[in-house]
Amino acid sequence: MAHAATQDHHDDHHEAPKSFFRRWFMSTNHKDIGTLYLIFALLMFFIGGSMAMLIRAELFEPGLQLVQPYFFNELTTMHALVMIFGAIMPAFVGLGNWMIPLMVGAPDMALPRMNNMSFWLLPFAFTILLSSFFLPGGAPAGGWTMYPPLSIQGGDSIAFLIFFVHVSGISSIMGAINIIATILNMRAPGMDLLKMPIFVWTWLITAFLLIAVMPVLAGAVTMLLTDKYFGTSFFNAAGGGDPVLFQHVFWFFGHPEVYIMILPAFGIISEIIPTFSRKPLFGYKAMVYATASIAFLSFIVWAHHMFAVGLPLGAELFFMYATMLIAVPTGVKVFNWVTTMWKGSLTFETPMLFAVAFVILFTIGGFSGIMLALVPADFQYQDTYFVVAHFHYVLVTGAAFSIMAAVYYWLPKWSGNMYSERWGKIHFWLSVISVNVLFFPQHFLGLAGMPRRVPDYNVAFADFNMISSIGGFVFGATQLIFVGVIIHCVFFAKKKATDRVWEGSKGLEWTVPSPAPHHTFSVPPVIDDSQLAHGDVGH
Amino acid sequence: MKFGGIRGRATTWLVAASALLSGSAWANPHPWQLNLTKGVTQTSKEVWDLNMASFLVCVVIGIIVFGAMIIAMIRFRKSKGAVAEKWSHSTKLELVWTIVPVLILIGLAWPATKILVRTTDTADAKMTVKVTGYQWKWRYDYVDYDGKTVKKVGFMSRLDKKSDATRQLDSGLDPNKVVDANGTNDYLLNVDHPLVVPVGVKIRFLITGGDVIHSWWVPDLGWKMDAIPGIVNAAWTKISKPGIYRGQCAELCGQDHGFMPIVVKAVPQAQFEQWLAAQESAAQLDKAARTAQATPTPGDSQG
Amino acid sequence: MQQPASFDPAQRRAAVRRTVGFLVAAIVVILGLFLLQFVV
Helix, strand or coil: CCHHHHCCCCCCCCCCCCCCHHHHHHHHHHHHHHHHHHHHHHHHHHHHHHHHHHHHHHHHCCCHHHCHHHHHHHHHHHHHHHHHHHHHHHHHHHHHHHHHHHHCCCCCCCCHHHHHHHHHHHHHHHHHHHHHCCCCCCCCCCCCCCCCCCHHHCCCHHHHHHHHHHHHHHHHHHHHHHHHHHHHHHHCCCCHHCCCHHHHHHHHHHHHHHHHHHHHHHHHHHHHHHHHHCCCCCCCCCHHCCCHHHHHHHHHHHHHHHHHCHHHHHHHHHHHHHHHHHCCCCCHHHHHHHHHHHHHHHHCHHHHHHHHCCCCCHHHHHHHHHHHHCCCCCCCHHHHHHHHCCCCCCCCCCCHHHHHHHHHHHHHHHHHHHHHHHHHHHHHCCCCHHHHHHHHHHHHHHEEEEEEEEHHHHHHHHHHEEEEEHHHHHHHCCCHHHHHHHHHHHHHHHHHCCCCCCCCCCCCHHHHHHHHHHHHHHHHHHHHHHHHHHHHHHHCCCECCCCCCCCCCCCHHHHHHCCCCCCCCCCCCCCHHCCCCHHHHHC | CCEEEEHHHHHHHHHHHHHHCCCCCCCCCCCCCCCCCCCCCCCHHHHHHHHHHHHHHHHHHHHHHHHHHHHHHHHEHHHHHHCCCCCCCCCCHHHHHHHHHHHHHHHHHHHHHHHHHHHHHHCCCCCCEEEEECCCCEEEEEEEEEECCCCEEEEECCHHHHHHHHCCCCCCCCCHHCCCCCCEEEECCEECEEEECCCCCCEEEEECCCCCCEEEEEHCCEEEEEECCCEEEEEEEEECCEEEEEEEEECHHHHHCCCCCHHHEECCHHHHHHHHHHHHHHHHCCCCHHCCCHHHHHHCCCC | CCCCCCCCHHHHHHHHHHHCHHHHCHHHHHHHHHHHHHHH
């Protein structure tokens, strides 16, 4: 009974501080900071989501009905920034904060005070970003990719955007340092690297990606800043610079960033599928190696975002081959999940439903990814709704679905209460249907020739846009159910969660009581290999 | 009135259905279009084939993977008394699903490489057109044709007036009513001065940007190419069939990014030569006429 | 390497410090490369 030992610890610090301010604003506790991250991410999910609703409302039918084209561009730009840096990334950091110490048997993160700072930078960063809507020239409207010369053509909002990138970049880097230091130095005795849960592995690799590329983004936007305000000409052709240079530097950050948003999702799914299949994860080591190879490859594929900028033939071929290669380790992961389910003993609680939907829909996003990798075909697909469909399949039904799966999976452990399975399933089914109504027709729109980031379109595109918008409204409204389920579970649910919560759950996090006490593993737990999240110990 | 376009849409539908039945190829996007256009160049046809090949590969893999998942979800349910097995490893299986995808990918990379190598070669073009992207219009300058330099033939090409009036916020005009002489809807896909080119001739495009980055894309030609200030990109096409081919700017370029379409009018070679000669002499004869005319006119250097 | 250094708080602190030092050095190198762009 591992948690008997963890519960009674010595007497210097124990329960959560009584004062609200001290507990939530001055927290150094990984669980409270994790909660803060998750609440922040949920808030941003709704802010970014409401921009998406406005975008879909404008695209409901041809002609402009609601917004001016420039404001439409502000919306698409801010929607992307808020969702990427405000919703997906903080949600994963929150999950990492909550679960990594619990999964490796550490009492807290390695650097608890820095942990507090990494979180509290975010509200300030996003206040700066969102306040740019009220600037005279409006919010940034040059796309989240900030391509010059367009991005520095507008008003001073770009300065706000760059400052936002710096602050949230510092936050991400500090979070990543904390996670690496925790995983490498704070594991309980007996928790070897190759015994760690896959979620911890994927976060370790993600953290290295963050450290490698966030400074690159910071450098790129600083060059943009000096180009606009201090007379440099890094990206200004008239001054001897090169606009394409920015794209190279940006996507050197941008492509690893894509995997920063999906590797932790792979980790979550690799926890959930074995639990509800009651069978060990198939090919644990292959999963770790596949994650590492995806991370490595992410550094040598950046120019596949730029096939149409006029790269030389050799570069086009190199980046095409390297990009196609990513399909191999990604395929290994998908096959391993399916094989984990094979001859298991499956039940379909809400986390499992989201995990299964993740595997199928993320794979569809991967398929369109392979099509996009083929350069001659990409000359047709590039910058169309086909691309929009592709990355929303991997980011919404991929990353966002995995976060929802994780919330349902660990919420009983966090809150001590069981959520309403019935409403969880309603949330799932409405989400999974509406999200496909929303994004699947966008493949057709792109193939038929509709460019992305346009506020209006020819009537030939009207039907699928209307269908897509209807799906979008339903998907948006459905997420209110998600909030309802969470609030109900945390504050009102009568049904208490057991310590183990799920019949098939394995790993250290399930050995502590539900709800997880404020401090856990003050005394290192004794590790029992057969109780770890994977059963591949013999190999 | 927003939904009052039903009659307009019905007309489009009728036109769509009749064209579908008569088997004539679509040169422009049509309602409920699901796939890429086959286009009117060898490149666009090869791209279409590649698109279909990769799509079919994805469908087959999808059927296998999702099929296995669905079978697992039906057969191995706990409620049906399934008992979980303990195994979690199989080197043989893992080797298979590492190597087989590599082979499939090589199978896709091979034709892609072949197409790419062929389409990158802009040599031996009979004609050169310089394309410049501006916020928010295109400029076309005819550089040379058949070995001879073309003198002062160039013009701006921007969104037609009817689309422009209709697309204003709360214009009260119905996009379904923006139709050409044949009743085809060309809302946001029509320009005042189309680019006129000959069929059956290898045309080289020199593409650049005047202010910010744009992207010149006509789906029927099978490619797009970014128009970047300070950089001149080269691309080429050889159109097989006369017709009007429409496209749009594909790179976000500011507020009217969605309102700078591209129209390419491909005509038989003789007709093109006539047109070009007329443009050249017009440029020499009458400078004053250039702003007044509705047809493509040369040397509009003010933009 | 498979095992964290020790459970002794002082040794653990030292190990954390080494890890952080290494990571910060890596970040400084990357940022330094950008700084070079401004100098030359």
